[in-house]
Amino acid sequence: RKLQATADESSDELVDPPKVEDKLGAVPHGLSTDSDVAKREAESISRKNLRSNAEKFEFQAEVSRLMDILINSLYSNKDIFLRELISNASDALDKIRFLSLTDKEVLGEGESAKLDIQIKLDKDKKILSIRDKGIGMTKEDLIKNLGTIAKSGTSAFVEKVKTGGDLNLIGQFGVGFYSVYLVADYVEVISKHNDDKQYVWESKADGAFAVSEDTWNEPLGRGTEIRLHLRDEAGEYLEESKLKELVKKYSEFINFPIYIWASKEVETEVPVDEDESSDDATDKEESEDEDAEKDEDAEAEEKEKTKKVKETVYEWELLNDVKAIWLRSPKEVTEEEYTKFYHTLAKDFGEDKPLAWSHFSAEGDVEFKALLFVPPKAPHDLYESYYNSNKSNLKLFVRRVFISDEFDELLPKYLSFLKGLVDSDTLPLNVSREMLQQHSSLKTIKKKLIRKALDMIRKIAEEDPDESNDKDEKEVEKSDDDNEKKGKYTKFWNEFGKSIKLGIIEDATNRNRLAKLLRFETSKSDGKLTSLDQYISRMKSGQKDIFYITGTSKEQLEKSPFLERLTKKNYEVIFFTDPVDEYLMQYLMDYEDKKFQNVSKEGLKLGKDSKDKELKESFKDLTKWWKGALAKENVDDVKISNRLADSPCVVVTSKYGWSSNMERIMQSQTLSDANKQAYMRGKRVLEINPRHPIIKELRERVVTDPEDEGVKQTAYLIYQTALMESGFMLSDPKDFASRIYSSVKTSLNISPDATVEEEDEVEEVEADTDAKTSTDSPNYEAESTQDDEDTEPSSVKDEL
Numbered sequence: 120r121k122l123q124a125t126a127d128e129s130s131d132e133l134v135d136p137p138k139v140e141d142k143l144g145a146v147p148h149g150l151s152t153d154s155d156v157a158k159r160e161a162e163s164i165s166r167k168n169l170r171s172n173a174e175k176f177e178f179q180a181e182v183s184r185l186m187d188i189l190i191n192s193l194y195s196n197k198d199i200f201l202r203e204l205i206s207n208a209s210d211a212l213d214k215i216r217f218l219s220l221t222d223k224e225v226l227g228e229g230e231s232a233k234l235d236i237q238i239k240l241d242k243d244k245k246i247l248s249i250r251d252k253g254i255g256m257t258k259e260d261l262i263k264n265l266g267t268i269a270k271s272g273t274s275a276f277v278e279k280v281k282t283g284g285d286l287n288l289i290g291q292f293g294v295g296f297y298s299v300y301l302v303a304d305y306v307e308v309i310s311k312h313n314d315d316k317q318y319v320w321e322s323k324a325d326g327a328f329a330v331s332e333d334t335w336n337e338p339l340g341r342g343t344e345i346r347l348h349l350r351d352e353a354g355e356y357l358e359e360s361k362l363k364e365l366v367k368k369y370s371e372f373i374n375f376p377i378y379i380w381a382s383k384e385v386e387t388e389v390p391v392d393e394d395e396s397s398d399d400a401t402d403k404e405e406s407e408d409e410d411a412e413k414d415e416d417a418e419a420e421e422k423e424k425t426k427k428v429k430e431t432v433y434e435w436e437l438l439n440d441v442k443a444i445w446l447r448s449p450k451e452v453t454e455e456e457y458t459k460f461y462h463t464l465a466k467d468f469g470e471d472k473p474l475a476w477s478h479f480s481a482e483g484d485v486e487f488k489a490l491l492f493v494p495p496k497a498p499h500d501l502y503e504s505y506y507n508s509n510k511s512n513l514k515l516f517v518r519r520v521f522i523s524d525e526f527d528e529l530l531p532k533y534l535s536f537l538k539g540l541v542d543s544d545t546l547p548l549n550v551s552r553e554m555l556q557q558h559s560s561l562k563t564i565k566k567k568l569i570r571k572a573l574d575m576i577r578k579i580a581e582e583d584p585d586e587s588n589d590k591d592e593k594e595v596e597k598s599d600d601d602n603e604k605k606g607k608y609t610k611f612w613n614e615f616g617k618s619i620k621l622g623i624i625e626d627a628t629n630r631n632r633l634a635k636l637l638r639f640e641t642s643k644s645d646g647k648l649t650s651l652d653q654y655i656s657r658m659k660s661g662q663k664d665i666f667y668i669t670g671t672s673k674e675q676l677e678k679s680p681f682l683e684r685l686t687k688k689n690y691e692v693i694f695f696t697d698p699v700d701e702y703l704m705q706y707l708m709d710y711e712d713k714k715f716q717n718v719s720k721e722g723l724k725l726g727k728d729s730k731d732k733e734l735k736e737s738f739k740d741l742t743k744w745w746k747g748a749l750a751k752e753n754v755d756d757v758k759i760s761n762r763l764a765d766s767p768c769v770v771v772t773s774k775y776g777w778s779s780n781m782e783r784i785m786q787s788q789t790l791s792d793a794n795k796q797a798y799m800r801g802k803r804v805l806e807i808n809p810r811h812p813i814i815k816e817l818r819e820r821v822v823t824d825p826e827d828e829g830v831k832q833t834a835y836l837i838y839q840t841a842l843m844e845s846g847f848m849l850s851d852p853k854d855f856a857s858r859i860y861s862s863v864k865t866s867l868n869i870s871p872d873a874t875v876e877e878e879d880e881v882e883e884v885e886a887d888t889d890a891k892t893s894t895d896s897p898n899y900e901a902e903s904t905q906d907d908e909d910t911e912p913s914s915v916k917d918e919l
């Protein structure tokens with residue numbers, strides 16, 4: 120498969136026999152004259168104008184901004200452009216290979232059928248070109264894909280870079296192509312798609328690009344060649360050694376052969392021409408001894424017919440090993456190889472290693488090999504349009520042939536943060552994607568993948584020394600391995616915890632497995648994350664339920680009145696502070712035979728108190744009276760509380776209604792339905808603390824005079840305050856404020872009838888002109904009558 124050619128040392132042209140010299144301009148292949156070539160070279164290579172006869176386009180505004188940033192970037196790691204181009208080439212090759220499964224013709228014959236990537240350098244013209252025999256782009260593709268259609272990632276990436284984000288992430292935002300402008304100031308993309316003619320796209324990143332039919336370059340057959348006219352300061356990318364190093368570093372695991380047109384100095388014997396040999400012979404005759412002459416003459420004559428010269432030989436040198444990593448035995452693959460493979464697969468070239476991986480093969484009715492990775496970080500848009508997007512990051516291969524990375528049948532949505540691939544020998548090769556999508560084996564594959572994925576995540580926790588319950592174990596000397604694994608699960612949880620919660624909601628079959636992976640803070644976890652198993656192991660004897668509370672932050676929850684008695688009695692309470700937790704707890708009813716109890720809802724049982732009945736009886740008058748007084752307030756009952764220690768009262772909700780936190784979440788949702796809100800709002804119960812002096816005093820007063828207006832007012836204010844403290848939003852804050860102010864008046868000994876002093880009517884002499892014409896001045900009409908004659912009240916009124 121090697122193409123070989125020799126070049127004479129003095130030649131300044133690269134030699135590649137099948138290549139026709141580049142010619143620029145609209146002249147049919149092979150018909151261009153030298154002057155045409157010169158003219159068009161001047162036109163293009165001067166780099167002042169794009170080809171004048173081309174169709175010109177403006178870049179979409181976001182793309183233009185992105186290119187501006189790239190071309191002016193001082194970013195030091197400019198290397199990234201090469202792997203982005205190679206990755207695009209590999210994608211294009213995958214596409215044509217897939218089409219060829221059902222239609223062999225698409226590949227063509229000879230060179231076109233060889234699916235590879237070729238890198239070539241032209242040091243003199245400072246051009247680096249990358250060519251693939253992939254699917255290619257039609258004229259329309261070139262216009263859309265490289266400039267006029269902005270992807271969602273474009274503006275996200277621009278924002279990211281502006282706020283100091285790393286350019287290295289470009290591939291993850293789906294705009295990798297434009298990284299060419301880190302090193303080039305002029306780029307040509309020559310492309311041939313089976314359905315169209317060959318076209319050239321070109322741009323200098325100055326807001327515009329041009330597309331023209333290509334009638335002068337070598338016909339590509341099929342595929343794309345990207346020619347980068349490198350900037351002066353990017354000269355290092357004209358060094359073969361640099362390019363080889365980069366391919367090794369970033370593109371080693373590309374599934375197609377990557378070749379470089381590499382030069383080699385070789386010494387070869389070449390025949391000596393006539394004149395030269397006779398001159399030599401004369402010299403010899405003069406300098407050598409006559410005696411020796413005869414013997415050596417014959418030998419010398421033999422030798423003198425050839426001589427050694429240095430030659431530069433060019434050949435395609437293969438840079439990568441295309442044996443798929445997932446076909447190798449896991450024992451033979453090193454950690455570094457997995458990491459590198461992950462980087463290529465996920466287009467994630469950050470410094471970090473993946474958090475975990477699982478490499479396995481399944482045998483039986485459905486055979487497949489799979490490699491799954493937990494990325495070190497969540498992508499920027501993981502939960503954006505979670506329910507609408509079909510994003511799955513697993514690549515599906517059938518017998519080594521890439522089929523698709525858009526199969527959402529492989530993993531459920533909540534695991535879409537995983538990266539990886541599946542290669543199956545069981546699935547059929549030559550059927551359409553749609554047929555494949557319905558293949559019964561996919562169900563089995565999916566089931567197995569979920570199990571393996573959850574096992575892999577569980578192992579992160581198991582191997583993390585921070586997760587261990589046993590304090591003594593931590594004292595044991597830690598190995599390097601332990602150090603690396605320390606804190607890994609917290610990292611995982613912070614990045615992907617929400618996905619696990621969504622899993623609990625969505626995947627009933629694996630709910631228990633997923634619940635094991637849950638982490639949260641509690642009233643006793645001291646700022647650390649804890650698990651349900653750890654919670655259960657610490658439960659008090661006799662404690663039947665798992666206690667939790669929901670709210671906006673741990674700090675707010677720690678002070679919640681709902682926790683007062685629980686804390687005093689040394690119970691542990693889980694804090695759920697993510698809005699998704701409210702939904703989660705509607706699905707997670709129990710765990711290991713323990714029920715979950717929201718401590719802000721009815722039904723909290725903490726063991727019977729012998730005085731309960733007595734208390735109930737002695738506060739009967741108050742509770743009855745208060746219930747009546749709150750009749751209009753959607754308060755179902757007033758009861759003696761078993762959860763309060765220091766607060767006078769609290770408002771709890773019914774078991775199946777929304778908690779106060781859920782009410783808040785629902786109210787903040789733009790599209791939530793007001794009717795549903797009223798329906799779902801839990802019935803409220805006012806719970807009172809019989810030991811609290813306010814409550815005790817209130818009871819006395821109610822018994823003395825149940826009609827006392829002052830007591831009624833106070834009782835209502837206490838209820839409103841309890842509502843707030845229990846996390847509800849007040850429906851009428853103005854009413855609450857007025858009540859507080861009248862209470863303040865009383866404590867300041869101000870008469871309840873004292874009124875606000877009237878403001879003196881002061882004539883506003885110097886009202887400025889702006890105020891006069893201000894459209895939102897309520898006094899406008901009154902003022903305008905005092906205006907001088909010049910103003911035009913009618914026109915202003917019209918505006919009003």
Ligand SMILES: Nc1ncnc2c1ncn2[C@@H]1O[C@H](COP(=O)(O)OP(=O)(O)OP(=O)(O)O)[C@@H](O)[C@H]1O
Pocket residue numbers: 203206207208210211251253254255256264265289290291292293294295296297342343466
């Ligand atoms: N060598 C190529 N052959 C065919 N099409 C290509 C080639 N290079 C780029 N394209 C097209 O141009 C589009 C834009 O490429 P770009 O690199 O900016 O984004 P992407 O490939 O979609 O995402 P990523 O940067 O993550 O690889 C591609 O989606 C593809 O359609």
